[in-house]
Amino acid sequence: MIDDQTKKSTTRRLKLIRGQLDGIERMIDQEKYCIDIINQITAVRNALEKVSLLVMKSHIESCVADSIEVGDEKKKAQKIDELMETLYKFVT
Amino acid sequence: MIDDQTKKSTTRRLKLIRGQLDGIERMIDQEKYCIDIINQITAVRNALEKVSLLVMKSHIESCVADSIEVGDEKKKAQKIDELMETLYKFVT
Amino acid sequence: MIDDQTKKSTTRRLKLIRGQLDGIERMIDQEKYCIDIINQITAVRNALEKVSLLVMKSHIESCVADSIEVGDEKKKAQKIDELMETLYKFVT
Amino acid sequence: MIDDQTKKSTTRRLKLIRGQLDGIERMIDQEKYCIDIINQITAVRNALEKVSLLVMKSHIESCVADSIEVGDEKKKAQKIDELMETLYKFVT
Numbered sequence: 001m002i003d004d005q006t007k008k009s010t011t012r013r014l015k016l017i018r019g020q021l022d023g024i025e026r027m028i029d030q031e032k033y034c035i036d037i038i039n040q041i042t043a044v045r046n047a048l049e050k051v052s053l054l055v056m057k058s059h060i061e062s063c064v065a066d067s068i069e070v071g072d073e074k075k076k077a078q079k080i081d082e083l084m085e086t087l088y089k090f091v092t
Numbered sequence: 093m094i095d096d097q098t099k100k101s102t103t104r105r106l107k108l109i110r111g112q113l114d115g116i117e118r119m120i121d122q123e124k125y126c127i128d129i130i131n132q133i134t135a136v137r138n139a140l141e142k143v144s145l146l147v148m149k150s151h152i153e154s155c156v157a158d159s160i161e162v163g164d165e166k167k168k169a170q171k172i173d174e175l176m177e178t179l180y181k182f183v184t
Numbered sequence: 185m186i187d188d189q190t191k192k193s194t195t196r197r198l199k200l201i202r203g204q205l206d207g208i209e210r211m212i213d214q215e216k217y218c219i220d221i222i223n224q225i226t227a228v229r230n231a232l233e234k235v236s237l238l239v240m241k242s243h244i245e246s247c248v249a250d251s252i253e254v255g256d257e258k259k260k261a262q263k264i265d266e267l268m269e270t271l272y273k274f275v276t
Numbered sequence: 277m278i279d280d281q282t283k284k285s286t287t288r289r290l291k292l293i294r295g296q297l298d299g300i301e302r303m304i305d306q307e308k309y310c311i312d313i314i315n316q317i318t319a320v321r322n323a324l325e326k327v328s329l330l331v332m333k334s335h336i337e338s339c340v341a342d343s344i345e346v347g348d349e350k351k352k353a354q355k356i357d358e359l360m361e362t363l364y365k366f367v368t
Binding site (some may be wrong): 185186195201202205208209212213215217218221222223225226228229232235236239240242243266267270273274 | 277278283286287290291293294297300301304305307309310311313314315317318320321324325327328331332334335339358359362365366
């Protein structure tokens with residue numbers, strides 16, 4: 001489960017991202033220069049990447065670590081497989 | 093400048109993305125499973141990638157193509173350099 | 185440390201990648217169509233991504249898991265921080 | 277077609293990449309630390325990304341630009357579609 005600090009930090013970041021997204025909608029509406037729009041979208045994608053990495057860190061520290069501490073090999077393998085699948089989607 | 097069809101299509105996509113972003117904020121607030129949150133963020137990042145590519149296509153078709161058609165070598169080089177810099181930021 | 189199965193599998197993949205790389209050098213030397221060259225490089229980058237993910241899985245299963253099993257909180261935090269930094273470089 | 281300068285520059289870069297790849301094979305053979313292996317693979321992937329962008333720049337400057345200069349709308353659309361498909365594969 002997501003820990004308190006990560007919850008606060010990701011919620012704050014998502015609010016900023018929402019503001020950036022509003023800005024991009026306005027840029028498109030006002031037909032701003034395409035290059036500026038693309039660079040702004042890149043900034044949002046990078047900000048979302050950071051949010052994902054924060055959630056992933058929290059997930060490894062709690063959920064994956066718990067499954068390892070408990071010593072259940074099947075559960076450990078399952079959690080690591082799930083993490084790798086998510087990582088694979090994340091990077092492609 | 094962004095063409096009409098791209099303007100409509102990207103505006104519609106950004107509205108969907110905003111909805112997805114609201115969903116992610118709720119997932120974090122309700123402390124949903126981290127893996128589901130990460131996969132949802134990945135979906136939004138992919139959707140934003142599509143928006144960027146649509147804007148980029150429109151930019152190449154109009155702005156870059158115009159600079160080439162005009163036959164001004166300096167302008168052409170400048171536009172292509174700018175596009176490559178944007179692409180570089182986009183992929184890293 | 186990298187486990188035996190991962191060692192075999194990544195070594196075999198790297199040999200294939202080397203062959204693909206030789207192919208790309210030939211394509212450039214013979215001035216083949218740019219789009220085909222770029223797509224071939226994309227294939228190699230994707231293949232390398234797979235190799236990275238295999239090594240990462242092996243690392244989490246052994247090194248990160250060991251640091252968690254031992255129950256040393258400082259070591260656990262250190263290993264997870266290191267993993268996240270590597271992931272960050274990996275995705276950007 | 278790839279221009280002379282790009283041909284030289286990409287060939288030189290690919291030789292360096294081949295050396296880096298040899299190094300990674302040795303690291304795996306000698307069972308070096310996983311994190312170092314992953315970071316080394318990331319370096320190679322970034323180097324390949326640069327090669328792709330150089331080829332893409334050359335392609336836009338020559339092939340795409342030519343199709344635009346000639347003034348054949350169908351050919352222009354075809355070349356830009358092909359470029360966007362390649363870009364899509366490149367970024368995903």
